[in-house]
Amino acid sequence: GDSVTQMEGPVTLSEEAFLTINCTYTATGYPSLFWYVQYPGEGLQLLLKATKADDKGSNKGFEATYRKETTSFHLEKGSVQVSDSAVYFCALGGTGFQKLVFGTGTRLLVSP
Amino acid sequence: EAGVVQSPRYKIIEKKQPVAFWCNPISGHNTLYWYRQNLGQGPELLIRYENEEAVDDSQLPKDRFSAERLKGVDSTLKIQPAELGDSAVYLCASSLAGGREQYFGPGTRLTVT
Numbered sequence: 001g002d003s004v005t006q007m008e009g010p011v012t013l014s015e016e017a018f019l020t021i022n023c024t025y026t027a028t029g030y031p032s033l034f035w036y037v038q039y040p041g042e043g044l045q046l047l048l049k050a051t052k053a054d055d056k057g058s059n060k061g062f063e064a065t066y067r068k069e070t071t072s073f074h075l076e077k078g079s080v081q082v083s084d085s086a087v088y089f090c091a092l093g094g095t096g097f098q099k100l101v102f103g104t105g106t107r108l109l110v111s112p
Numbered sequence: 113e114a115g116v117v118q119s120p121r122y123k124i125i126e127k128k129q130p131v132a133f134w135c136n137p138i139s140g141h142n143t144l145y146w147y148r149q150n151l152g153q154g155p156e157l158l159i160r161y162e163n164e165e166a167v168d169d170s171q172l173p174k175d176r177f178s179a180e181r182l183k184g185v186d187s188t189l190k191i192q193p194a195e196l197g198d199s200a201v202y203l204c205a206s207s208l209a210g211g212r213e214q215y216f217g218p219g220t221r222l223t224v225t
Contacts, residue, residue: 043218044205046213
C-alpha cells in the first residue's frame, strides 16, 4: 500500500540555519504530495503541496519539489526562525485525493 | 471564516467507559474526515463522509467505534467501551467535495486510564 517515510527527529537548528527534512514515498499511480505543520496545541495546517512531477510547492519561505524519479518531496527553508519550531508531516494523497497517508512527523526545534 | 471546530479539547476517562467527540466542519464542506493520531505518529484515517454517507470506513474498528453525520453537517465519533489503547488525539478535517485540501480541527486528546 501507499506509505511515506520521513527522517526522524528532532532536528535541532540555530536561527538562520538552512533546513532540510527528507521525505520519500511509495505509491501506485500519481499521488499529490503535501507538507503539513503542527504547532503545539494546534491542528495540522497545510504548508505546501505539489500535484504532479517536477512541481514545486512553496509557502512562507518553505519549498519542496515533487521528484518522481527519486520518489521524494524534501522540505527546505533557507533561513529558519524560532517561530518555525513545530512538527512537520509529509503526506500523500492517493487517487481522488480523498485519503491522506501521513509520515510519522519530524519535530523541528530552532534556538535563538 | 470559522475553521473546523471540535469539542471537547481534552477528555480523560476510565477504561470501559463510553466517550463521544463532536466536530463541526467548515461551512459548505461536504466531505468530513475523522483521523486518529497516536503519540509520535502521523494521523491515520478512521472514516470519511461525503455528505451524510460514510464512503470509507475500512479503518474504523467497528466493534467499539461508531460515527454518524446526521444532516450532512456536524459529526459525532463514539467509542464504547474505551480501552487503554484508544488513548490518542482524534482529529476531524473537512474539505470541499472532490477537494484536494483538507482543513483540520485542533483535535480532541483522549486519555484512557
